[in-house]
Amino acid sequence: MKPALHRGPLTRLGDLSETRYWVYFLLFPSLILLLLVVAYPTLYGFVISVREMRLTRPGLNGWVGAKHYVAMMSDRVFWISLKNTAIWVAAAIAIEVTLGFIAAVALNRNVPGTKLFGVLILLPYFLPNVVAGHMWALLLDPRLGVINDLLVRSGVLSTYKAWFADPATALAATILVEAWHGFPFFALLFLAGLKGIPEDLYKAAAVDGAGPVRQFQLITVPMLRTVITAAVILRVISLVNSPDLLLVLTGGGPGNATQVLSLYAFQTAYREFNFGYAGALSVVMFVILMVFATLYIRFTRVSRE
Amino acid sequence: MSIRDIQKSYGALKVLHGIDVDLEDGGFLVLLGPSGCGKSTLLNIIAGLDEPSSGDIAIGDRSVTALPPKDRNIAMVFQSYALYPTMSVERNIGFGLEMRGVPEQQRRAEVQKAAEMLQISHLLDRLPANLSGGQRQRVAMGRAIVRSPDLFLFDEPLSNLDAKLRVEMRTEIKRLHERLGTTIVYVTHDQIEAMTLATKVAVMKGGYVQQLADPRTIYERPANMFVAGFIGSPAMNFIRGKLISDDGGSRFESGGVIVPVSIPDSAAGSRDCVLGVRPEELKVVERDDAAIHGVIDVVEPTGPDTMVTALVGGHAIVARAEARFQGRRCDQVRFSIDAQSINLFDAETQDRIEMGVNPQRL
Amino acid sequence: MSIRDIQKSYGALKVLHGIDVDLEDGGFLVLLGPSGCGKSTLLNIIAGLDEPSSGDIAIGDRSVTALPPKDRNIAMVFQSYALYPTMSVERNIGFGLEMRGVPEQQRRAEVQKAAEMLQISHLLDRLPANLSGGQRQRVAMGRAIVRSPDLFLFDEPLSNLDAKLRVEMRTEIKRLHERLGTTIVYVTHDQIEAMTLATKVAVMKGGYVQQLADPRTIYERPANMFVAGFIGSPAMNFIRGKLISDDGGSRFESGGVIVPVSIPDSAAGSRDCVLGVRPEELKVVERDDAAIHGVIDVVEPTGPDTMVTALVGGHAIVARAEARFQGRRCDQVRFSIDAQSINLFDAETQDRIEMGVNPQRL
Amino acid sequence: AAAINYWHHFTSQSEMAGLVKIIELFGKSHPGITVTQESIPNSEYMAKVSSAVVAGGRPDTGMVIAERFADLTAMGALVDITERVKGWKGKANLPENRWTGMSQDGAIYAVPAYAFVDWMYYRKDYFDEAGLSGPPKTFDEFVAACRKLTDPAKGRYAFGMRGGAGAFKYVIDVMEAFGSPIVKDGQAAIDKAAAVEAITFYSSLFLKEKVVPPSAPNDSYRQIMEGFRTGQTAMIWHHTGSLIEISAALKPGEQFATAPMPAGPKAHIARVAYAGNGIMKDDNIDAAWEWISFWGEKDAAITLLEATGYFPASTAALEDDRIKSNPIYQAASQTLDFGRLPNSFVGAAGWSENVVNPTFQSVLTGQLTPEQAVDRMIEGLEAALR
Amino acid sequence: MFKTSRGRRLMADILTYAVLLTMTMFCLGPIVWMFLTSLKNEADIVTSQMQYIPRTITFQNYRAIWTQSNFPVLITNSLVVTTITVAICVLTGTLAAYAFSRLSFKGRDRLMLSYLLVRMFPAVMVIIPLFVMMRTVGLVDSRFGLALAYTSFLLPLFVWMLKGFFDAAPKELESAARIDGSTRLGAMVRIVLPLARNGLVASSVFIAIAAWNEFIFALMLTTGQGSRTWPVGLQLMVGEFQLPWGVLAAGGILSILPVVILFAIVQRAMVQGLTAGAVKG
């Protein structure tokens, strides 16, 4: 080490690192950053939710208390969005977890070529939502969509189907797109988790007489539970909060068949300029997520111990 | 159990070079050897977890070479215990029975019996994460016992335990074997375990069996220097020197050390050889005519004994002295050797040189 | 080095309850105790890696309580060796000097010297990943030696080695200490290491020091049953019984076992107590009037000795017999006790009862 | 020298080309002013403007289309430019009706620049094939033509109905054509009976007559254009802005032609939506004025027309030969005579997109009856106006 | 009789390949189609007769996206924003993750959890106040400002992931370095960080991908070309009068290229890193 370094500011920092203030130093930057970019906006959101704030009616602005929350209770679209959000998130996560799991197990067998397959299977995750959305819009297009063409050719469908136009299929179609886009995330995390399971457990089970299915049931799945827990909660948060895929694919339609809370809040704020109500919607989403996360974490912890 | 010419290669790497072992029913075979010598590989092959490249394995009198592990009726205990972390102790122990479709009622009874034998009945509801090392070890054994298999396999079951527990559990395993009478194959690199537990020890090195014999033979008449050095702690002392045979009989000479030996068929002449003598066979004596003179280097009281390391003509020699030994570093020290207990090895082949008995004590 | 009333709590959990230890310069202190008793915590506090909740530490005659580890002039060897995986052996060893700004030239020389002392000169260019366990251990020691610190700290430096190597390296450390004369604090849960290495042993349990004394005292006159049971392998045998004092002097009685003892200030009467006797103090005898009669349960030949476990009135008693011991399971066996070597403990407090000397041998 | 920035929602290649030329032209005549343009997707335009209004960061100038005028003025996004307009010589070429969509309570907030004129594109070849002599002039004729033109077996449908994004535009048109006003004096004024009739009629094209592709509920601009271009549909309603794109795929006059929108039973509705530019903050107000008024002049208008086919607002430009002599543009010229401004009231955009669109989609998908849909529209409109 | 157990393994291998191939088709099919589309003329795309293989291969779409969309600027912006995001996260997040992993202090677990919870407030409502703040410090419409906004949801993710990797790096190495004469800081920089290198790479790649693909913040917080990112640029080109499919597809293909290249470079480190982190999990 150069003597120069001994006298520089680095040395002072080094000395600081041996004191009890070090922990504050370490946490300070990220805390400040998060407080600025998260805490203040969140507070702002809470405040706005109890105020009227409609850009096109500046005269009405002011404190309104729980008005928005009361209104929400009789807002048809809110309830539809809530239901759709639940379906959308639950179904997408279920499919993604399943596919991710299958992919991870297959990749973990390390057959020749696994590396290449690994990258190829990850590709969808690299695409921006916007691109993925448009791409699937083309694939499922009622006139130009190759999927329709394939289905018609193979006799599954008689004519091209407008997947996003039929409320019976629109939500399912968007879930398919989301699943395609999101499952590699799980595959990657699960693969990492699988590699951490000790080989001995499988050997013991083999000697005990458990076949591949039981081994999977009784060892693989339980051992991955921590990883699954973490991945699922991260994914749920980001799915609930980000409207971009649906914004691109359907804009919530047809009717409100694919309307979800995040999109509804977005539209309320930026199409109706009703920020107060959008704020209340956001608070409700936040609370729902909080409750979900708390229950979820508690539930998964309890079952582990 | 019998193992016939088992070979195993991983790609170009040959890790087992034709292993042949026979073990009588109810016997306790210990596979002993340094890390990487192929012990676990052999055990896995016996268990059916690995396939041999060639060779044949029979348990009892049926060949099991082609059977999957679950059909071999074996039980195995792993170094890591490999307890299923998500299942209770009870379920862990009963898992093998569960897999074999034993009805719940009966399973419970069997698990209870095994648990009592191992004194872990009070732990049945816990998860493995909440057990201490020794308790986990017992659960792993319980899992093996409950199945009443034809053959137990142990892969270094004690090496994750601390010194104290290891001694206790070792006795436990020995007791278990005597009680159950099941054939056992046991892998370890701890020679004390091998000595205390085995009815038969296979000392392995680099994929070959160096010696297959009962523990006492292995200890007292090791087949070569590797076995001699590997067995015993502190290790056998080796002194390089010459074996001189002439009219007056044969004797070993090295520096000031002279030990008369009796070689049944010795041509006159001298050849390079190595004298091996175990620390406990070196007695500290006051007599001036003792076989070995040296200077104390290190004195290590272990409690019941004191280990004395002395420098003798460049060699470091370890002797086991009494607990009350009072010597200190740099003191002069003299040892006598019980000529009956020495071993001689060919310096080149490192193999043991067969000797007759010479009852004279120096 | 002196440690004054060190206390440490993690939140509500108090792991050290006021530890006081003094160690003369050049001494070798072993902290011995079961897992979780706070040994590593204490060592980390001495190193400055952890802060004590209260208390004071001095090395030499300067208080170092407030200094960061780098300013304490200590060196430490870890159980996992903690070699920097990305640096060569040479750099690993020299890292401490590098951090202190020692010029390259001098550093090389010092590293070379340490490496020679440890016989690892030929390994200097390798990465730690390419070393065997024993070699890594030596490198870790080299890293400590090269700094010529005021104090060496070892945290279970041998427990990752296999049995054989452990014995060798133990001797190595002992030799090193004698050569360098540096003060050492050494953590282990292996009582043999404590016995062989220490000039002073602190036996710990649950955050308290149970006994602080030289190894022989600890071995022969343990302060309480915990220390007695912890030190020695196989462990000391305990026999519950009564201490009866009357006109004819004092004696210990339990079932058929009667051992006369001499208690300096004994009121007449009887009290519950526990007799402790080490396996090597039990001699297998043929005499009919021996103190203890039992039935053999397990026989374990270890090589130089044979451990015999016998059942005596419900207790399992272990004795160290000769290598040539021929008894088998279920045989009758008789032991004599050297009354000089026994210990008596109060059944309630578990503390040792001071005794006078009674030279009579049964 | 002044630098101003300009927000607009031009995005296509042709639009951008036109814009770049206009900036170039402007730069030549106003060397002291530099304009930086920022294009924002049409669908996100209001979102950006509104967040700029709340959070600050408005541009100097921005594009204003008639439908959004009310919202923009309500949120105070535009600067009153009445005085400047009064003293502006270019005012002569912009008759009074151009300004109505750009002013409120007598105050002017933007200078009109060009117009989207609604009309109908139809496949001339399909019409000939089906023996139809000309484009339908009324809704009745329209339905009759639709029936003839549809042949699901060939995958051919008569009318490319827009049911996805932007559908509200034509839904409102049809309601008005059936005689229901939308807003009067700032109050919701939907005539329920007429509106139900209108929705029933319009949705029946899809539900009953089945002359509309099944994908209609999610079809927006892109889909109806592709439907038309690929020959799936025979008619679509749109405005002059898509002429260039369609001409690129189909031959004008042979494969397709244009016609005014058909007339409804109560009114003949077609929109002429003037779009202009307004000043959004007064930091560089002089330079900003130069820029937005430049758009109202002939040079700029012609340049834009050449690039995009957007109709000029300036009468001077309308006289240009390129418009007068092109038969395709005749329909637009006719429409200028009867066409009206789109509805513009505060909250119009939100109501249209968030209420009209989904309810109409729901009618198409059978989840709502026209009565229910109209009830919801009225309910939503009242809420929006409150 | 080897056949049975070998046969079983063979069956498993075949099944594995079947699964992998199906998955790959599912994942890759759409992208391949996008690629094919990007090579087609508009006439081959917008057609009533499905054209699987382009009749003529054209690079017109790529040329178009390059010239029309300001592609180089957009990609540069995305790169810069992503880099800054990663840099901020690495600089501040590493410190925090280290503190969470190595130091014990009151309320540590609660603080960790609250780092996770901050992600829970919907982006929609965070945008306006964020915009207000950025404006007061002049960061609106700057790449740095956008990156700062990204940290609001990426920093917590980064801290959580990295903490796992730090946990997996042996504590003793650090102690050894401190005793050898490093300060805590020195030990962290010289020993812990190099050890957690793979984990650092893995976490960084995760947030880099997220930052690269982000849309809503990028849309709302940028105005000028000066800071507009690629996904927004693309969506913008789609706009109302839409981009031809071919060009859009070309844009899609171009947008995964950088990510794929990045991933190919760090794949090894990433997989190793993830594995190390998962061992303790």
Ligand SMILES: Nc1ncnc2c1ncn2[C@@H]1O[C@H](COP(=O)(O)OP(=O)(O)OP(=O)(O)O)[C@@H](O)[C@H]1O
């Ligand atoms: N799957 C494998 N592929 C390639 N080589 C292997 C494999 N498994 C083991 N080996 C090699 O085979 C040799 C023997 O390994 P084995 O595990 O049997 O040793 P061991 O005697 O059990 O050692 P230890 O005491 O360390 O457990 C080693 O050199 C090892 O590197």
Ligand SMILES: Nc1ncnc2c1ncn2[C@@H]1O[C@H](COP(=O)(O)OP(=O)(O)OP(=O)(O)O)[C@@H](O)[C@H]1O
């Ligand atoms: N950071 C910590 N936070 C809370 N408790 C701790 C922490 N570190 C150690 N402990 C607790 O302090 C007690 C003493 O730990 P310590 O590591 O000193 O034990 P030890 O004697 O070294 O054991 P071992 O032989 O297993 O290394 C243990 O009960 C442990 O659980």
Ligand SMILES: [Mg+2]
């Ligand atoms: Mg092994």
Ligand SMILES: [Mg+2]
């Ligand atoms: Mg410890």
